[in-house]
Amino acid sequence: MYHISVDADEAAADVAEGLLRLTSLVQAVYARVSERHGLTPVQARLLCVLLAGPRGMAELAQSFGVEKAALTGLMDRAERRGLAARSAVLGDRRALQATITETGRQAAAAFHAEVGAELGQLVAHLTPREREQFGAVMAGIVVRCRPFGPG
Amino acid sequence: MYHISVDADEAAADVAEGLLRLTSLVQAVYARVSERHGLTPVQARLLCVLLAGPRGMAELAQSFGVEKAALTGLMDRAERRGLAARSAVLGDRRALQATITETGRQAAAAFHAEVGAELGQLVAHLTPREREQFGAVMAGIVVRCRPFGPG
DNA sequence: TATTGTTATACTCTATAACTATA
DNA sequence: TATAGTTATAGAGTATAACAATA
Numbered sequence: 001m002y003h004i005s006v007d008a009d010e011a012a013a014d015v016a017e018g019l020l021r022l023t024s025l026v027q028a029v030y031a032r033v034s035e036r037h038g039l040t041p042v043q044a045r046l047l048c049v050l051l052a053g054p055r056g057m058a059e060l061a062q063s064f065g066v067e068k069a070a071l072t073g074l075m076d077r078a079e080r081r082g083l084a085a086r087s088a089v090l091g092d093r094r095a096l097q098a099t100i101t102e103t104g105r106q107a108a109a110a111f112h113a114e115v116g117a118e119l120g121q122l123v124a125h126l127t128p129r130e131r132e133q134f135g136a137v138m139a140g141i142v143v144r145c146r147p148f149g150p151g
Numbered sequence: 152m153y154h155i156s157v158d159a160d161e162a163a164a165d166v167a168e169g170l171l172r173l174t175s176l177v178q179a180v181y182a183r184v185s186e187r188h189g190l191t192p193v194q195a196r197l198l199c200v201l202l203a204g205p206r207g208m209a210e211l212a213q214s215f216g217v218e219k220a221a222l223t224g225l226m227d228r229a230e231r232r233g234l235a236a237r238s239a240v241l242g243d244r245r246a247l248q249a250t251i252t253e254t255g256r257q258a259a260a261a262f263h264a265e266v267g268a269e270l271g272q273l274v275a276h277l278t279p280r281e282r283e284q285f286g287a288v289m290a291g292i293v294v295r296c297r298p299f300g301p302g
Numbered sequence: 303t304a305t306t307g308t309t310a311t312a313c314t315c316t317a318t319a320a321c322t323a324t325a
Numbered sequence: 326t327a328t329a330g331t332t333a334t335a336g337a338g339t340a341t342a343a344c345a346a347t348a
Binding site (some may be wrong): 011012013015016018019020021022023025027038071084115116117118119123125130131132133134135142144 | 162163164165166167169170171172173174176177181213224243265266267268269271273274276277279281282285287288289290291292293296
């Protein structure tokens with residue numbers, strides 16, 4: 001039905017290499033934009049989550065896929081830099097909420113906009129139709145690896 | 152000529168989000184396969200480069216985009232684990248070459264094959280034609296950001 | 303003088319284990 | 326007992342600055 005290349009392995013290796021190179025490029029963009037705003041990549045990610053509202057420490061740790069203790073350290077450093085703060089939670093005196101400060105909000109908003117713009121530049125040479133197809137393929141790949149949604 | 156969406160910004164944001172999610176997924180695969188072979192992601196990358204032959208320390212630092220001192224630390228740890236070694240360079244008594252050991256070679260070869268296979272799985276649901284197009288788009292994006300070749 | 307590589311120091315990010323306080 | 330979060334400790338990865346040896 002399809003044309004099967006005799007170099008099927010080679011074609012697969014090419015896709016793998018493409019994925020690795022693309023990943024490396026996106027990581028570099030992310031790191032460069034973070035640095036422009038005085039943030040580490042992980043701090044940028046943390047602040048972007050907190051832009052949507054306060055989050056519990058355990059909740060953040062789980063959504064980042066790190067241990068609670070690692071999150072304590074992340075928040076310590078973010079707090080020391082005036083980017084985020086901890087606040088009490090009504091009704092559970094064990095719990096703390098991570099919140100973003102005004103300084104953090106401004107940095108995160110600017111970071112988010114610039115990352116979006118720079119990543120958009122990467123696909124600016126494609127036609128709208130190509131971009132749409134490319135986006136659909138990426139979404140399809142991601143969805144198949146997160147069968148229960150973007151936790 | 153093309154249909155321009157009134158939500159062009161939104162579409163661009165979608166592509167950016169897709170790139171970030173795909174990157175996160177590929178990084179996770181890379182980290183998981185590395186760990187399976189007792190390697191950190193950076194060690195895996197270092198060893199895969201050394202699979203092709205010895206490299207000078209400064210050369211490696213530049214191709215990794217890190218300072219010389221960082222590479223000294225990387226090689227110290229790789230050497231301590233028996234994955235790589237330093238050897239003298241004939242004709243320049245300042246220089247050292249990083250080489251891979253047999254242990255390192257086996258780990259790197261297995262790692263490389265498995266990463267290729269797992270990344271291949273990510274696009275296994277696509278038709279050959281879709282895979283080819285996807286690969287071409289990725290290659291095009293990367294090429295535009297490395298106008299002087301893959302360093 | 304320039305280049306190669308190392309050492310010293312400091313910081314971020316992460317894991318594990320032991321701990322406190324509250325539920 | 327279980328959960329939320331912290332502390333202590335260790336290790337990887339990185340940067341900067343100062344240094345040694347060689348070109």
